[in-house]
Amino acid sequence: MDDELPARLRALPTWLISQAETRAHRLLTERLGAEGARGYHVRLLAALAEFGPASQASLGRRTAMNRSDVVTAVNELVAQGLAERAEDPADRRRNIVTMTPAGAARLARLDDVLAGVQDELLAPLSAAERADLVRLLTRLLAGR
DSSP states (O other): OTSSHHHHHHHHHHHHHHHHHHHHOOOOHHHHHTOOOOOOHHHHHHHHHHHEEEHHHHHHHHHTOOOHHHHHHHHHHTTTTTTEEEEHHHHHHHEEEEHHHHHHHHHHHHHHHHHHHHHHHHTSSSHHHHHHHHHHHHHHHTOO
């Protein structure tokens, strides 16, 4: 942490959370980038793994991504053979996205990358402290 910053700012939870987020985002972006992936890819593959084939609109809602970002990321996943897009037989205006076996293998690798990022970011904390942090952050976010 920057010791040059006034103590009153260093003690603010909002400051600390934003600094932790900045570090977490940097680590995540670097590690995923080294794998040729982006956060959007992980989000989409994780949603497909958990919920199964879905429309692009449904994926956007489940992953908190806007429509154009979903289209771009799905295009990338399809180009890499990690997902397939097919016309919905019930509604030709809608596409259904399905994860391929290669996509499942890719997600398993990215899960390992994510675990490494968590370990690096939270290294100063014990397992109990990590659990407390997750519990507290979840509680904060539930109060939106």
